[in-house]
Amino acid sequence: TGDLSAAMPFNANKAGEYGFANGQNSQPGETVEAPSRLPAGSTLSEANVSSKTGSVAPEGVNAAIGPLDRVRVDSAGQRLTTNQGVAVADNQNSLKYGVRGPALLEDFILREKITHFDHERIPERIVHARGSAAHGYFECFEPLTQFTKAAPFKEAGKRTPVFARFSTVAGERGSKDTARDVRGFAVKFYTDEGNWDLVGNNMPVFFIQDAMKFPDLVHAVKPEPHHQMPQAASAHDTFWDFVSLMPESTHMLMWLMSDRAIPRSYATMQGFGVHSFRLVNDAGQSVFVKFHWNPKFGTHSLCWDEAVKISGADPDYHRRDLWERIESGVYPEWELGVQIFTEEEAEQFSFDILDATKIVPEELVPVRPVGRMVLDRNPDNFFAETEQVAFCTAHIIPGIDFSNDPLLAGRIHSYVDTQITRLGGPNFHEIPINAPIAQVHNNQRDGMHRQAIPRGRVAYEPNSLAGGCPFQAGAAQGFTSVAASLRSRAEQGKIRAKPELFAEHYHQARLFFDSQTAPERAHIVAAFRFELSKVTVPAIRQRVVSMLRNASEDLAAQVAEGLNMSPLPDAMPLALEIDVAPEVIRSPALSLTARPGDGSIKGRKIAILVADGAKGQSATDIHTALFAAGAVPRFVAPRIGAVATEDRVAVEADASLENEPGFLFDAIVLPDGAGAVVSLAADGHTFEAIRDQYRHCKTMLALGTGVDLFELAGIPATLPDGGDDPGVILSDGSPSATAAFIEQVARHRHPARETDPPAV
Ligand code: HDD
Numbered sequence: 001t002g003d004l005s006a007a008m009p010f011n012a013n014k015a016g017e018y019g020f021a022n023g024q025n026s027q028p029g030e031t032v033e034a035p036s037r038l039p040a041g042s043t044l045s046e047a048n049v050s051s052k053t054g055s056v057a058p059e060g061v062n063a064a065i066g067p068l069d070r071v072r073v074d075s076a077g078q079r080l081t082t083n084q085g086v087a088v089a090d091n092q093n094s095l096k097y098g099v100r101g102p103a104l105l106e107d108f109i110l111r112e113k114i115t116h117f118d119h120e121r122i123p124e125r126i127v128h129a130r131g132s133a134a135h136g137y138f139e140c141f142e143p144l145t146q147f148t149k150a151a152p153f154k155e156a157g158k159r160t161p162v163f164a165r166f167s168t169v170a171g172e173r174g175s176k177d178t179a180r181d182v183r184g185f186a187v188k189f190y191t192d193e194g195n196w197d198l199v200g201n202n203m204p205v206f207f208i209q210d211a212m213k214f215p216d217l218v219h220a221v222k223p224e225p226h227h228q229m230p231q232a233a234s235a236h237d238t239f240w241d242f243v244s245l246m247p248e249s250t251h252m253l254m255w256l257m258s259d260r261a262i263p264r265s266y267a268t269m270q271g272f273g274v275h276s277f278r279l280v281n282d283a284g285q286s287v288f289v290k291f292h293w294n295p296k297f298g299t300h301s302l303c304w305d306e307a308v309k310i311s312g313a314d315p316d317y318h319r320r321d322l323w324e325r326i327e328s329g330v331y332p333e334w335e336l337g338v339q340i341f342t343e344e345e346a347e348q349f350s351f352d353i354l355d356a357t358k359i360v361p362e363e364l365v366p367v368r369p370v371g372r373m374v375l376d377r378n379p380d381n382f383f384a385e386t387e388q389v390a391f392c393t394a395h396i397i398p399g400i401d402f403s404n405d406p407l408l409a410g411r412i413h414s415y416v417d418t419q420i421t422r423l424g425g426p427n428f429h430e431i432p433i434n435a436p437i438a439q440v441h442n443n444q445r446d447g448m449h450r451q452a453i454p455r456g457r458v459a460y461e462p463n464s465l466a467g468g469c470p471f472q473a474g475a476a477q478g479f480t481s482v483a484a485s486l487r488s489r490a491e492q493g494k495i496r497a498k499p500e501l502f503a504e505h506y507h508q509a510r511l512f513f514d515s516q517t518a519p520e521r522a523h524i525v526a527a528f529r530f531e532l533s534k535v536t537v538p539a540i541r542q543r544v545v546s547m548l549r550n551a552s553e554d555l556a557a558q559v560a561e562g563l564n565m566s567p568l569p570d571a572m573p574l575a576l577e578i579d580v581a582p583e584v585i586r587s588p589a590l591s592l593t594a595r596p597g598d599g600s601i602k603g604r605k606i607a608i609l610v611a612d613g614a615k616g617q618s619a620t621d622i623h624t625a626l627f628a629a630g631a632v633p634r635f636v637a638p639r640i641g642a643v644a645t646e647d648r649v650a651v652e653a654d655a656s657l658e659n660e661p662g663f664l665f666d667a668i669v670l671p672d673g674a675g676a677v678v679s680l681a682a683d684g685h686t687f688e689a690i691r692d693q694y695r696h697c698k699t700m701l702a703l704g705t706g707v708d709l710f711e712l713a714g715i716p717a718t719l720p721d722g723g724d725d726p727g728v729i730l731s732d733g734s735p736s737a738t739a740a741f742i743e744q745v746a747r748h749r750h751p752a753r754e755t756d757p758p759a760v
Pocket of ligand 1: 126131184206356
């Protein structure tokens, strides 16, 4: 089989291993088309037709697919073999001396299998261990060449393949998705000028200002070392001990205690590059930039009670959501926005743009949309792609550069360094998911797991034996660093210290808190109360409240009250004595209510409760209407399977109240039909589902007699202030009632219903 068509894109002797299955291609000279792996109707092409020139990829082509295709394995129709390609006759029994005799050391098949298994696990990421990822593309809206020569921003419509990974920070690899935590938002751009990793979070600021403190922060938030508790939670003494001694964390704590820390899904959270970076144009001129990802489907969060319950019923809630959205074609999408400002402008700001605990308010520098990212393909294999992907802040390309943010400086070192342990050596860039689509040529050689087979005898430069190749690209094509001046900074020499404005810790914490709506502020208060009530050392609680007094007396007083702390501790002494007046004291852009997205209900999960005696037609009608609106409606009954409907219209429940509890859904529909009401009322899960929906401020629709279930569940007829609750809808099955329901689901929540403690 050695002389297969030279056109085959793989080692012809290994056809089966590389996905050309069924043994069809085992005839010499025969060329067999690989079967398409993509679902019918997919707009993606499997062929990697990118010429790597940077031209616009045709619609539907993802240039990253080709390189990955080379290593895809499809065993359909293939014999089982060892890793050396030796066919295995018996995969059930080890080799023994007689059936009851001892196993033999010579059983290389058993030993290879067990040895490989013994080494299946690699070290999990020290932070962001728990994550989920997807493939997609970034599409540029218009050339940004005035500011940057970076490849993704060169032409309108240009598409750059991406791989994006979302994660929690503190929890281990198997921990729940809905912990209160920061979410990682890391994007690898496979540009035609090399890989660019934008390794951000769903919050635009960070806990600390200097990488020197990162190991301390992580040790404080991780499970406590003596008993390894709690998992995936910041609600414990060591975390609050540390942050209360680090007042620079106050701003980040506001974000962490807000609903931002419990996103509804990865598709509905913002992302931020956090640091100030630089954009550099062809002329070598640079500006500062902050990166923002804004989700098309809006920025939406869970509420705490909901997050806690979900973590029990579906610890994979976010992973599943991302997977299912992509499988069902509701592709997660974000707009990339940039805030661009010059060094001169930055010098006038009341805060230091090198300080990662500060935002640049959107009211000060507007966010300019420059492109969009669409995630449209799930990975084939979690380990090979999601686990082995290595994001590194050091991975930048011509046109992007760093700022002097001291947190970023440490990161530039840390990520490459950690991959060497995690992925077993310096060749992690050759793992397919990490390999650039741009060509790689250098004189780096050898190391663990080297894949490339460099030809020739030259591995040095300068050389004459290889004609001087690979040759230096020169400043016109190659990466050059911005000649960043340290203008207006006095010559200080080597120093371990911070710029003066880094010592102002509270203005932006106040800005965040004051810019929230009343329900959002209430959630922040409740989160502080919850977290600090888990802290066992009273002095730590006191210290946090004394710190909060500097940000907001209102917040501090409410938290203290929630903790039965009286009198209030003195405010923590300020680190910065001079008064710097902030430019912006209210930023509506910081409230989730400012980010409804496209106003659609695409991707929302809606439970349509059904039971024997339900009016099947009305349940089916609402199912059809919700599906048409892009939502994910599911029939949920006391038991899965066929429902004996009153009108004999076929309804099949694909979920039960037991396996998909109500809080997993964004909204609920109660069925028409007196029989169904009786059946559902006999199952306590029904009332749990209805009360959770109400408590979590979700939209609820009762069809016809379904309204009786509201009453039986004790759902209040009005809002606490006596007004009508727009999120509780009674329907006669008319299109207008359905439209009203869809409109209210799109609003996500109805917080006017909320009381603390909850009434229902
Ligand atoms: Fe980090 C992983 C984001 C500060 C050191 N970080 C990691 C990931 C994200 C972030 C999204 C997961 C990437 C993936 O999906 O594989 N980290 C941030 C942000 C920070 C930040 C937005 C502040 C602005 N990180 C930070 C500092 C250091 C690190 C200051 C060290 C000095 N981060 C790491 C790491 C990780 C990591 C230890 C763990 C696994 C990995 O890198 O690949 O190197």
